[in-house]
Amino acid sequence: MELQGSRCVVTGASSGIGFAVAERLLRSGAQVTAASRSITAQMFDPGYHDQLHVYSGDLSEPQEVDHLLEFAHESMGSIDLFFANAGRAYFENRNRSNWNRMEDIFALNVFSPVFALTKLMERKGNDPFFFLVTASGMSHIALPGYALYAGTKAAIHQICDSMRFQLGRGQILSVVYPIATETGFFQKAGAENKPWPVQPVDVVADRIILGIEQDQETIIPFRPFYYSLPLFLLIKPLRRLYQRLQQPPQ
């Protein structure tokens, strides 16, 4: 997809991967509607303010997703690229029995991007668009402490794979699978350490931009991780055993 002059929405654009991608889109000459709860125009280089629109809202609420789409259409005329990137995790070794907590993470990581995609499909009809979602390396492998989070990212991976069958010509549904990335994400999740290896956010953002420019349906910022996935499956019983030995006696 040609970025110059394109009309883009980026969610989770106040920090981390979303911010780095929004900055690159602005530099490429795109118009950007940047969204998150705490977003402000001051977060971005003033030189790009005439291309920038900011939308502040909690995107785990369906009405906020609706308002964002409405706002982006009014501000930019249409939407060529929607990057559904806002997301969160909980790090917890013992999952608490808390329905609201489960609902919250699925609302933001799964329902919100799927709702935005279906709304955009309704608006676009047969017109082309590029819809990109941030999944995770944890869409494919289990890590201790991230049961709910991995569940949301596995769900979004499978939903997108299935929804591609419903798309028309020129309509691209792309998924990016970052491994651990140098952002505030794990700290916000309550984890002291990040899983290894960790990629710089600039590398991930550059890879995402390349994927958009090349119309890729699958964007993999760190290829060696994906080549080693069969190995992870082979050593799964050993990892479980190791984990069990680490746990204190009940």
Ligand SMILES: NC(=O)c1ccc[n+]([C@@H]2O[C@H](COP(=O)([O-])OP(=O)(O)OC[C@H]3O[C@@H](n4cnc5c(N)ncnc54)[C@H](OP(=O)(O)O)[C@@H]3O)[C@@H](O)[C@H]2O)c1
């Ligand atoms: N960092 C990693 O290691 C890693 C690896 C794989 C996948 N990912 C995925 O990458 C995406 C971006 O994460 P990141 O690493 O860039 O983390 P981040 O720096 O914490 O960014 C998360 C973004 O989501 C926004 N957000 C959170 N809750 C929101 C809500 N309810 N409504 C609207 N916006 C909300 C945050 O802004 P506000 O607080 O202003 O709302 C922030 O802009 C997430 O989907 C994450 O699951 C991250």
